[in-house]
Amino acid sequence: MSSPIDFLLWVKGPAFDIALAVFVIGIVVRLLEIVLLGRKQDLAEPKGEEFGPGLRTIVTRTLPEAGSFKQSPFTVIGGYIWHIGFLICLLFFVPHIELLHSVLGIKWPGLSNHIVDAVAVVTMATLVAMLIDRITHSVKRFLSGPEDYLVWLAAFLPIMTGYLAYHRVLVPYPLVLGIHILSIEFLMVLFPFTKLMHTFTFPLARWYNGAMAGRRGVQS
């Protein structure tokens, strides 16, 4: 890897292929590990349905329970801001859309660079604030281990390096773009091995919760 261009080519080529393979195979394995465990048939006479209430819980848990919101508004609002901000940067930045178009063959309208730029700043600021909260809040600090901080870093780096690349802060550009792509690959590789997996397992968890409560006649 003699030059920034070589580095960029490696990151976009073999490194990306490896990361993608780990990401896809890893997630499939993790999901299979869960669903193949199954659950015992429930012999108690049901009071309500499972399927419908399960689906409803998948949707309703997107909004916080009133008491939780009152007690922990920062956790709830911060969570919304950075998740939505991350998705906007990922899916509505025009160069990202062009890249995805070249790979997947589908495209959609993007947002202006100024808006995405502002969203990136807000997202980074929120992530930093949430990190400080994790370190200072008694419950979160108590629960947190190295993995929690590692996944924070994995979520933060793509936004930060993308921001640096867009503003041409570091030179040469191929180097900073390469670092940005590498940070995405870091995130992808970590996915199946960490709690980043919740991105794919939360619908399952919510469904089981809603289904088991629904069977007892309660909407959870």
Added chain:
Amino acid sequence: MSKATLERGLNALREEIDAPVAAFFSSCVNCGLCAEACLFYTETGDPRYTPINKLEPLRRIWEQEFTLWGRIKKALGLAQPVTDELLQEWEPLVYDACSLCGRCSMVCPVGNDIAYMIRKEREGFVASGNAPEGMKGASTRAIKVGSPMGVKFHAVQAQIRHIEADTGLEVPVDVEGADYLALLSSMEIMNFPEYIEALARIFKQAGVSWTLCSEAFEATNAGIQIGSSDIAAELVERVVKGAEKLKVKYVISPECGHAYTAIRWEGPNLIGRRYPFKVVHILELLDELRAAGRLKTQGMDEARLTFHDPCQIVRKGGVLEPPRNLLKQVASNFVEMSDHREMNWCCGGGGGVSANERADELRLKVFARKKSQLDELNVDKLVTACANCRLMLEDGLEEYRVELPVVGLTEMLAEHLVEDNE
């Protein structure tokens, strides 16, 4: 109970891991929101009482043995094993500081049913010998004597004689072919026999064919609370045998929260077969009688009163409307607590906490949550539908020096009964 060892405990934990458990652990991001839903945390501020933290032993088994990455880490010696020391350290968190109320399961943003997992985790604690003495005693008495409080049927007979002498009504026992078999909780037999009298009076008026069973009168299930499926199954089997012998169509779960969970929801799964009868909670039956015009009451209680939702009957049992429908028939000034129905706060003594003397101090401390809910309302009466809740509420109110009568809903309805003897 057979000899408890760490190995048996670990095996029990392994057996409890299913797809929901794996989905739940995979989804937790340590956001900490469950803490604010748990009265053991809100009233103490102790982060160890965060619901998801109480599951650390079960979580380790899942990660190390049910995920590929966890197995690799374990093989490389990077995993923290589940040891006797860990289970000992966690035992008070799992038994003293969790009433299985399930409130945390209602708020988790990724949808984790934490109470479902604590119930499962307790199986591993019992099998490894790490359960509180008070609950072990209750379980042993339930198996050997027939009741966790050591109540035998002659104690029930003594109460029946009193009731029959006082009211002139008959309390049927061992009547084959009756429609309904009524179960009781030890606490009703010993502390609140008014419940039995209320049943006799209401069923007389409504023309319900019912009976008690001398071999299966106890509805409570210490096995469910301590987390021993073997014990729980044996206790359920007694009821099923009694009901089958008397050929009843229905079994009535009494005003007791976990009894309903035991006989209604866990029972068929514990014994591995469906029942030849239906299980109804007493409030469900009374509400059916009300709707059919068979529960005739007169007069209204004008006191400002509220209803404490027993967790296992309401949030975990789905008996949401019957207590409201019934209360409205006899109370003109019924007000709801700030958090009610499926978001109600526990009395603090569910899930076996009340049978665990070691937890008394903590239980009374966290009762502050219920007290503050009651303070907001300024009520003159508190109604509930669980003998255990009722005892815990009375105990808590006494501790906080609050003068507030606590009554059972069934008994309250009986007081307003029209006795027309037609």
